Amino acid sequence: MASRRAPAARPPAAPEIPQEEIDRQVQRAVERTLARNIPGLRMPAPDLDLDVGQTPKELVYARDTLRLYHYKPMLDEIYRVPLLVIMSPVAKGYILDLAPGQSLIEYLVLQGYDVYMVDWIAPRREHAALGIEAFVSGMIDEAIERVAADAGEREVTLVGYCMGGLLSCLHAALNPKSGLKNLVCFTTPINADGMTLYKQWVNSRAFDIDRLVEELGVIPGEMINASIQALRPFQRSANQLQLLNNVDNDAFVKANLRFDRWAADQLPLPGELMREFVREFLRGNKLITGDFHVGDNVVDLGKIRVPFLHVAAEYDHIVPTAASRDLIGLVGSKDKQEIVVKGGHVSLVAGGNAVYRLWPQLDRWLAPRSV
Amino acid sequence: MSDDKELNPVRLWREWFVKSEKAWSQAMTDMMGDERFSKGMGRYMQEALHTHRMFSESMAQYLANLNLPSRQDILDLSDRMGQVEDALAAVQVELRELRTRIAQGVSAAPASSERPKPARTKRPPEIS
Numbered sequence: 001m002a003s004r005r006a007p008a009a010r011p012p013a014a015p016e017i018p019q020e021e022i023d024r025q026v027q028r029a030v031e032r033t034l035a036r037n038i039p040g041l042r043m044p045a046p047d048l049d050l051d052v053g054q055t056p057k058e059l060v061y062a063r064d065t066l067r068l069y070h071y072k073p074m075l076d077e078i079y080r081v082p083l084l085v086i087m088s089p090v091a092k093g094y095i096l097d098l099a100p101g102q103s104l105i106e107y108l109v110l111q112g113y114d115v116y117m118v119d120w121i122a123p124r125r126e127h128a129a130l131g132i133e134a135f136v137s138g139m140i141d142e143a144i145e146r147v148a149a150d151a152g153e154r155e156v157t158l159v160g161y162c163m164g165g166l167l168s169c170l171h172a173a174l175n176p177k178s179g180l181k182n183l184v185c186f187t188t189p190i191n192a193d194g195m196t197l198y199k200q201w202v203n204s205r206a207f208d209i210d211r212l213v214e215e216l217g218v219i220p221g222e223m224i225n226a227s228i229q230a231l232r233p234f235q236r237s238a239n240q241l242q243l244l245n246n247v248d249n250d251a252f253v254k255a256n257l258r259f260d261r262w263a264a265d266q267l268p269l270p271g272e273l274m275r276e277f278v279r280e281f282l283r284g285n286k287l288i289t290g291d292f293h294v295g296d297n298v299v300d301l302g303k304i305r306v307p308f309l310h311v312a313a314e315y316d317h318i319v320p321t322a323a324s325r326d327l328i329g330l331v332g333s334k335d336k337q338e339i340v341v342k343g344g345h346v347s348l349v350a351g352g353n354a355v356y357r358l359w360p361q362l363d364r365w366l367a368p369r370s371v
Numbered sequence: 372m373s374d375d376k377e378l379n380p381v382r383l384w385r386e387w388f389v390k391s392e393k394a395w396s397q398a399m400t401d402m403m404g405d406e407r408f409s410k411g412m413g414r415y416m417q418e419a420l421h422t423h424r425m426f427s428e429s430m431a432q433y434l435a436n437l438n439l440p441s442r443q444d445i446l447d448l449s450d451r452m453g454q455v456e457d458a459l460a461a462v463q464v465e466l467r468e469l470r471t472r473i474a475q476g477v478s479a480a481p482a483s484s485e486r487p488k489p490a491r492t493k494r495p496p497e498i499s
Contacts, residue, residue: 058467062460073489080491112493124453125446153491200404206413215420233399238392241385367495 052258053094055106060116061146064130065089065123065270066139068146071105071115079370081181082114082151084144086164089135090224090269093119095262095350096161102255104349107359113370116147118164123270128217131272132280133295136170141178144171148179155181157370161349162187162319166281169327172304174297182369184309184362185327187319187345190301192285194323197231202282209278213271221266228266231317236263259346288326302332309365310338311358313348337365 061068085105087093096117097105108115118140123130147156158180160168165188172183192199201207212219229236239260246252286292292299308331312324321340328338341348341357348358402408431441440448 059460059463060467062457062464067460075493076489077493078489078491079493114489114491121453121456124450126450151491197400197404200406200409201412204406204409204413206410206417208413208417211417211420215424230403231400232393232396233403234388234392234396238389242389245382245385245389371494 051099052262053097054100055097055103055109057117060150061143063139063142064134065120065127066143067119067121068143069093069117069119070150071109071117073114074109075112078112078114079367080153081155081157081370082116082147082153083108083157083159083366083370084147085115085117086140086143086158086160086168087117087119088161088163088165089120089167089273090163090221090267091161092262092265092267093117095346098258098262098350099254102350102352102355104354104359107355108363111363111367113366114151116143116150118143120267122221122268123218125217128213128271130270132167132170132276135167135273136174136294140167140171141175144178144180154179157182157184157366159184160186160188162345163189166190169301169304169331170292170294170299172306173299173301174294174303176303176305180306182307182309182366183304183331183333184311184366186311186349187313187316187324188310188327189281189319189323190327190330191288191323191325192282193288194320194325195282198227198282202278209275213275217271219269219271219274221268224269225264225266228263228318255351259351263346287330301327301330304331305333307369308333308336309362310336311348311362312338312340313343313345314340315343316345316348318345 056072057069058072059067060070085093085096087096097103100106105115105117144156144158148154156179158168158172160166160183165185168183169185169188169190171178172180189195202209239256243253243256246256280286280292284291287299287301290298290300308328310324310328310331312319312321314321316324325338328336339358339361341353341361343353343357347353403412427442431443434441
């Protein structure tokens, strides 16, 4: 007797999955696998927008291209004398406040300093006529007064970075009785003979600074950036290759991209400031000859008598030590010191080297002079 | 990873380039510091400025005919935005001053979000 076999149950029909869903799931699986195995491919770039300049701050004063910020104190007891950091007009201030743990500003606030910063915004055409006098005797002077009033103190310590250091020196020399307590300059250009490439370019008769300023009004940031890149033309390419070699190191990738972003983020410069910088400083080298004018006043760095610290970087290619080492001799202070640390123009103040090399030295110098 | 480092010729080339970058850059910078290069660059800049002016004037007319914004229009817009940002900054400053004044006026009961002002009495740590 032939047994009757029950008809085989038909397998349930496979649910129809849209092709888009399959693509999406495959893409997710690939992304997850890549993210697990190759950390560098996690693309840290998008969140970099959020993690620069994170130390809490408030805007205290705004005028022309100047923005004065006050960093909120984090301790219950702070040093008496407030610190005012003057950034270079061609660079954004977040290089000093890159990320928590890598921020000079955060470090100073945590050491108990009352920190203010003059940061600059991109000048517009209406700012094209702002020259050295407008910066030194106008904006910086006003910023110091605002800091003194805000902190309720008569004395202020100035800390200038690069061209901000130059502006701070000019201010200190022209206003020796302005309530300045200390002056600190980071890698500050004083002797144009040490900046050979720029000097060669601007001394050429074919370089017409007046025409450049009249045509453009405001010198574009790209032009400033290109002139800085020219000092080490292959550095950027080398950085990119180094980034590839360290793509599996998340911390390296993040730090590198932050620096890279800042380096490409140059501010434009008011034409008049550029013209005066070229004429008075690069061509005339007048700080060395003693003939540097701000308005009608001649600058004599010997009139700076407050405690003075100059910090230079041994491998700085933007402001080589040959361009900055005369500063310590020209300043008239009795209490003066120069520190030369290993590093470059930027790694002097930011990055791993700065954390261990410069910051503690800066604190040791400032602390006894801030009470 | 170390195997990859030893065997990957591209990586080795990259490392060589990074190490020798300073010398390459120095050679290039020396070339750019040459008198002839400086003159050439100066002349190029003059020509570029002249071309820029000519081109922007003719393009401005052309774009206006097409009812499209020119670079000048974008710059005008940027200036106006900058002025709005200035006004906002001024409002921010005023607000901060107002908050400070209010906090001083009712100093016995500071606003809960405002941290009391720290004492300016800190001394440097003793150096042993």
